[in-house]
Amino acid sequence: MSTTLITNLAEVFTADAQHTRINNAAILIEDEIISWIGAAADAPAADHVIDAQRRAALPGWVDSHTHLVFAGDRSAEFVARMAGQEYAAGGIAVTTAATRSASDYDLTRLLLGRAAEALAGGTTFLETKTGYGLGVEEEARHARIASTVVDRVTFLGAHLVPAGTDAQEYTDLVCGEMLQRVAPYVHFADVFCERGAFNEAQSRQVLTASRKAGLGLRVHGNQLGSGPGVQLAVEFGAMSVDHVNYLDDADVSALAGSWQQWDPATRSGAAGTVATCLPACDLSTRQPFAPGRELLDAGVQIALASNCNPGTSYTSSMSFCVATAVLQMRLSIEEAIVAATYGGALALGVHDLVGSLQVGKRADIQLLNAPAVAHLAYRPGMNLTGPVFRAGVLVAG
Numbered sequence: 177m178s179t180t181l182i183t184n185l186a187e188v189f190t191a192d193a194q195h196t197r198i199n200n201a202a203i204l205i206e207d208e209i210i211s212w213i214g215a216a217a218d219a220p221a222a223d224h225v226i227d228a229q230r231r232a233a234l235p236g237w238v239d240s241h242t243h244l245v246f247a248g249d250r251s252a253e254f255v256a257r258m259a260g261q262e263y264a265a266g267g268i269a270v271t272t273a274a275t276r277s278a279s280d281y282d283l284t285r286l287l288l289g290r291a292a293e294a295l296a297g298g299t300t301f302l303e304t305k306t307g308y309g310l311g312v313e314e315e316a317r318h319a320r321i322a323s324t325v326v327d328r329v330t331f332l333g334a335h336l337v338p339a340g341t342d343a344q345e346y347t348d349l350v351c352g353e354m355l356q357r358v359a360p361y362v363h364f365a366d367v368f369c370e371r372g373a374f375n376e377a378q379s380r381q382v383l384t385a386s387r388k389a390g391l392g393l394r395v396h397g398n399q400l401g402s403g404p405g406v407q408l409a410v411e412f413g414a415m416s417v418d419h420v421n422y423l424d425d426a427d428v429s430a431l432a433g434s435w436q437q438w439d440p441a442t443r444s445g446a447a448g449t450v451a452t453c454l455p456a457c458d459l460s461t462r463q464p465f466a467p468g469r470e471l472l473d474a475g476v477q478i479a480l481a482s483n484c485n486p487g488t489s490y491t492s493s494m495s496f497c498v499a500t501a502v503l504q505m506r507l508s509i510e511e512a513i514v515a516a517t518y519g520g521a522l523a524l525g526v527h528d529l530v531g532s533l534q535v536g537k538r539a540d541i542q543l544l545n546a547p548a549v550a551h552l553a554y555r556p557g558m559n560l561t562g563p564v565f566r567a568g569v570l571v572a573g
């Protein structure tokens with residue numbers, strides 16, 4: 177066993193249930209696990225000592241919603257949107273065409289580059305989705321490639337009905353042969369339940385088949401307008417519903433109801449459906465921000481994620497998402513960090529492993545080139561990420 181002490185930390189924000197903050201702190205790592213956190217003055221001896229030089233420490237980001245398996249460029253679509261054109265799901269087809277023509281080698285290199293960018297920005301646990309294949313062979317290829325690079329893969333064959341295909345026939349394909357082919361590579365299944373994508377009946381069919389296949393469920397819901405996405409997600413016990421821009425009172429109540437068996441003080445009990453807010457996407461599509469403040473006040477567990485994708489949110493910067501959530505969605509800095517760490521971990525069902533700095537958890541730790549975590553929102557747009565540790569190993573910075 178090898179021990180490493182990270183000491184001379186100006187501040188540690190643990191993202192535990194009490195939002196514990198320790199000044200003049202140290203963290204002891206035993207192999208890949210956190211074994212002690214406390215005042216630097218009380219720190220135990222260790223084989224190796226790292227002087228953090230008055231940096232702040234917090235958990236590595238858990239990015240629970242990205243679409244990183246893609247090729248091609250859609251900056252022209254972005255420019256048109258900034259000139260007033262509305263975002264529509266149809267842009268997915270543009271990326272699908274470019275991605276289908278990319279070789280395994282090119283697609284893997286693009287994905288590796290994006291995963292490395294995320295890691296350099298402090299993301300130590302990464303989910304990504306398929307969804308730019310939209311055919312049996314392509315979805316299986318993307319799932320296979322993704323499974324070699326990221327921590328968790330979500331099957332999103334139900335992202336868009338390919339042009340010239342009958343919607344019901346395509347939904348049947350997603351729920352049949354496609355699901356069977358991707359299942360060995362993925363942990364979750366998702367459906368884009370939205371006007372222009374999949375309607376309620378088709379979404380229900382995808383969720384039913386995916387549940388039967390033993391996959392965890394997620395829903396893209398209520399992104400471009402009100403709709404049945406949130407209610408379906410809760411009804412099916414989905415682990416998350418993502419976007420959540422257009423919610424009515426019944427949606428918020430349904431989400432809050434799903435957390436009734438959960439004790440936030442001990443973080444135990446039956447988890448409900450996490451509402452994943454995607455502030456970078458909201459900015460890039462000029463949608464109203466997801467009501468993160470209202471959801472938290474109603475007792476809903478939320479996550480913040482980057483939604484890095486070529487259409488609606490081409491950034492993997494979780495620090496940017498945290499700053500935006502504080503500045504625009506009225507979250508406190510602590511709430512935003514917890515949503516981007518523990519919240520993401522809850523959405524992926526890995527909250528016993530990662531998402532907070534606690535004894536026994538994996539040592540996924542980011543140091544900031546700043547003395548306090550408040551700098552993440554106080555200095556928006558600055559790259560404050562310093563050394564990043566994943567399972568106790570320095571992986572970036």
Ligand code: NIG
Nearest residue numbers: 267268368396485486487488
């Ligand atoms: O999460 N909403 C659906 N999927 C992506 C957008 C994909 C695209 O436009 O390429 C999203 O925003």
